[in-house]
Amino acid sequence: MTKSLLRSAHTSSRQGFLSLILHAHLPYVRHPEHDSFFEENWLFEAMTECYLPLIGVLDRLHADNVDYRLTLSLSPTLISMLRDDLLQTRYLKYLQGRLELAEKEILRTRRQPAYRKLSRLYRRFFLSALNTYRDRCQGDLLTALKKHQATGKLELITTAATHGFLPLLNASETAVRNQINIGIATFKTHLGCTPAGFWLPECGYYPGLESVLADAGIQYFFVDTHGVMNASEQPRHGVYAPIVCGNGVAAFGRDPESSRQVWSAKEGYPGDADYREYYSDIGFERELDYIAPYILDGKTRINTGIKYHRVTGGNLPKEIYNPRQARAKAFEHARDFIGKRQRQIDLLGAAMDRPPIIVAPYDAELFGHWWFEGAYWLECVLRLASENTNGIELISCGDYLQRQPSNQAATPAASSWGSEGYSGYWINEANDWIYPLLHKAERDMERLVRDVQGLTVTALQARALNQAARSILLAQASDWPFMMKAGTTVGYANKRITDYLARFNYLHDSFRKNRINERYLTALEIMDNIFPNIDFRDYNASGASVVFKPHAHHCKA
Amino acid sequence: MTFLHSGYSSKINLSAEELLAISQEISRDFTPCFSSRISAGNIRLSPRELLDISQEISRDFAPKLSYDAPELMLLPVDPRHLHAYWHLGESQEILAPGDDSEARLTLRIYSQPDEEQEAAETASWFDIAIDNAKAKAGQSVPLSETAGETAYSAAIGLCYPDDSFTVLARSNRVHAPVERAEWSQGHEHSVTSPSRTASGQGTGR
Numbered sequence: 227m228t229k230s231l232l233r234s235a236h237t238s239s240r241q242g243f244l245s246l247i248l249h250a251h252l253p254y255v256r257h258p259e260h261d262s263f264f265e266e267n268w269l270f271e272a273m274t275e276c277y278l279p280l281i282g283v284l285d286r287l288h289a290d291n292v293d294y295r296l297t298l299s300l301s302p303t304l305i306s307m308l309r310d311d312l313l314q315t316r317y318l319k320y321l322q323g324r325l326e327l328a329e330k331e332i333l334r335t336r337r338q339p340a341y342r343k344l345s346r347l348y349r350r351f352f353l354s355a356l357n358t359y360r361d362r363c364q365g366d367l368l369t370a371l372k373k374h375q376a377t378g379k380l381e382l383i384t385t386a387a388t389h390g391f392l393p394l395l396n397a398s399e400t401a402v403r404n405q406i407n408i409g410i411a412t413f414k415t416h417l418g419c420t421p422a423g424f425w426l427p428e429c430g431y432y433p434g435l436e437s438v439l440a441d442a443g444i445q446y447f448f449v450d451t452h453g454v455m456n457a458s459e460q461p462r463h464g465v466y467a468p469i470v471c472g473n474g475v476a477a478f479g480r481d482p483e484s485s486r487q488v489w490s491a492k493e494g495y496p497g498d499a500d501y502r503e504y505y506s507d508i509g510f511e512r513e514l515d516y517i518a519p520y521i522l523d524g525k526t527r528i529n530t531g532i533k534y535h536r537v538t539g540g541n542l543p544k545e546i547y548n549p550r551q552a553r554a555k556a557f558e559h560a561r562d563f564i565g566k567r568q569r570q571i572d573l574l575g576a577a578m579d580r581p582p583i584i585v586a587p588y589d590a591e592l593f594g595h596w597w598f599e600g601a602y603w604l605e606c607v608l609r610l611a612s613e614n615t616n617g618i619e620l621i622s623c624g625d626y627l628q629r630q631p632s633n634q635a636a637t638p639a640a641s642s643w644g645s646e647g648y649s650g651y652w653i654n655e656a657n658d659w660i661y662p663l664l665h666k667a668e669r670d671m672e673r674l675v676r677d678v679q680g681l682t683v684t685a686l687q688a689r690a691l692n693q694a695a696r697s698i699l700l701a702q703a704s705d706w707p708f709m710m711k712a713g714t715t716v717g718y719a720n721k722r723i724t725d726y727l728a729r730f731n732y733l734h735d736s737f738r739k740n741r742i743n744e745r746y747l748t749a750l751e752i753m754d755n756i757f758p759n760i761d762f763r764d765y766n767a768s769g770a771s772v773v774f775k776p777h778a779h780h781c782k783a
Numbered sequence: 784m785t786f787l788h789s790g791y792s793s794k795i796n797l798s799a800e801e802l803l804a805i806s807q808e809i810s811r812d813f814t815p816c817f818s819s820r821i822s823a824g825n826i827r828l829s830p831r832e833l834l835d836i837s838q839e840i841s842r843d844f845a846p847k848l849s850y851d852a853p854e855l856m857l858l859p860v861d862p863r864h865l866h867a868y869w870h871l872g873e874s875q876e877i878l879a880p881g882d883d884s885e886a887r888l889t890l891r892i893y894s895q896p897d898e899e900q901e902a903a904e905t906a907s908w909f910d911i912a913i914d915n916a917k918a919k920a921g922q923s924v925p926l927s928e929t930a931g932e933t934a935y936s937a938a939i940g941l942c943y944p945d946d947s948f949t950v951l952a953r954s955n956r957v958h959a960p961v962e963r964a965e966w967s968q969g970h971e972h973s974v975t976s977p978s979r980t981a982s983g984q985g986t987g988r
Contacts, residue, residue, distance in 0.1 A: 258830060258833060259830050259833035259834040259837055260830060260834070261830060333800070393859065394858055397856060397858065397955065432859070432958075432960075456962070639960060639961045640859065640958070640960035640961065641960065646861055647861075648859075648860060648861035648862070648960050649858075649859065649860050649861065649960075650860050650861050650864070653858060653860055653866050654923075655923075658866060658868070658921055661856075661858065661866075661868060661921075662848055662856070662868050662870070662920070662921070663846045663848065665856065666848060666850075724841065724845060724846055725837065725840075725841050727846035728840050728845050728846060729840055729841075729844070731844035731845075731846060732840045732843070732844040735844065744826065745826055745828070745836075746836055746840070748828065749832065749836040749837070750836075750840075752828060752833060753833055753837060
């Protein structure tokens, strides 16, 4: 008997769909030219606090035979880093360091029972991460995720190659097409199938982008609420049904209510006084000589992941964290979230000719990293939504389109999910200097490829051109202008973009002058080893797709 | 039989803390590594050599703008703004200090509600005077109002007292995002919320 039949027999709630999407992305932060590098910790923190706990959630749901549905977008830079030997090895060292610090904390807090209990919790937490990563996953998180994808309950999708903000790369359609095609090619190489859905970096959309997505075999993408609300035709069901662009690619709009309940700095769940305080970290609180081995160069204080206090609220002194109380609150918040979705469905369903779909996308790194209890909250939401006590049915957007193939035709409006809802966060007085440089390099690359079209290039020349294409992609990441505007790690962002453009200039110059130095080229290939299968010939204005056709094998169980 | 019950008797006494320190040192220094698949052909490079090459390339090939011809580019920002950047190449010399001509460098923005309308000169337009072209070759372009689907293009050139306009470069055509419905979502995502990515924290190197 299907779940919907069971529901209609037991409840009077209206039926509707809930689609939860997590977008997991980190910029490419791999630095083999240094013995250790601070920014690589971004990846290690996210693996420890977010990706491994998420796999734990999926494992438990699977073991308990919970009929959940979840969509996970994995960015190609993240995919590449998760499969990188150097980073895998460095991550083990990182975890050993964290374990060592937790052990040290257990000794230090031996006369403070409440703190000692927490330091033991952290030892268990890091040990669990180490066991899961090294022993169960054997360093390969993607294979662990693929196993869940094979159950049909987890849908994996991807995004642009280096998360380039497409509305501002659109000065060249070739640049946009290359970002999309290389992103999908990377996903296919590592996950073995073509994604049905595509996460537009920062939900950045402009009318016409759907053509490139369709050429790449994509069936649907996401936009922010106003992308649908301001569409070319007034959407009959608001954001609670997808709209279909003229070429058949569907756009799903973000539900503002479920977004606000999680994201809002004022009213969002993560700000609750019972939850762990992200900003209270022993990396900033212990004596320098004690914490020195675990911070940057023994001098610069950084987060260690060991945090003893809860949010508490206001300007009150921070109270000690109580994990049991926090978990109880996470369960309560999950129940509140599901209850509010049910009320939404009841209201919407009364006025719609079909069950509404509530689309709730979030950055994956929120769950566990910023919001420590977020992974548990997510598990509770998935369990509660899967029970037959409500009218909510979890669904992926790919499955929704199969069940509701007829949808209103309209083209979304240009939009993003950034501040003010457009492109302003990625182009402003803090970062506008990058665009003339980026656009010039893109034109130079396009010209280079055009000039060698039909000519035979040597293996060394092909390597140089492929490396030039990698440098362009890495320079295009949306993360660099984002950091410049946010004022966080601005120096690193400036250096990344100028280094990548300098590397492109070097390769361009070497090729044009026919003076390719293999030693230097090899150094760049080692440092920027992403997208090993890239082919510079695909960087062309003709719009030829790399490998994908509309009827390619899509990710399904 | 466990190790402790094996009758083994060492003359070395170790405290619990010493055992822990030894355990940690071994874990730290001998943690298993995943085998490297990085192929660098026959060329082997140390991290130091990689860094030296990286620094040399960054120093000698730092990105800089050079154009064969004057260029003007428009980018859509939001319903109320475009962004324009330009490079005038040799035309820049026209604007050299001491030039006593009364011509002013001007950015002329054409709005073209009609998609089919190709001739920029027949569209409505407004001018933005460029005060210091050499200081920064780009700026935000405020749009007074938006209505429906509006395309914009631009020209940069010299505007003379008799209102004549000499074009130095023409832009691409862009569409400003549409602002049809009242929409008041907080847009706390990505900016005021810390919940962006793991990259939101830490210090640069």
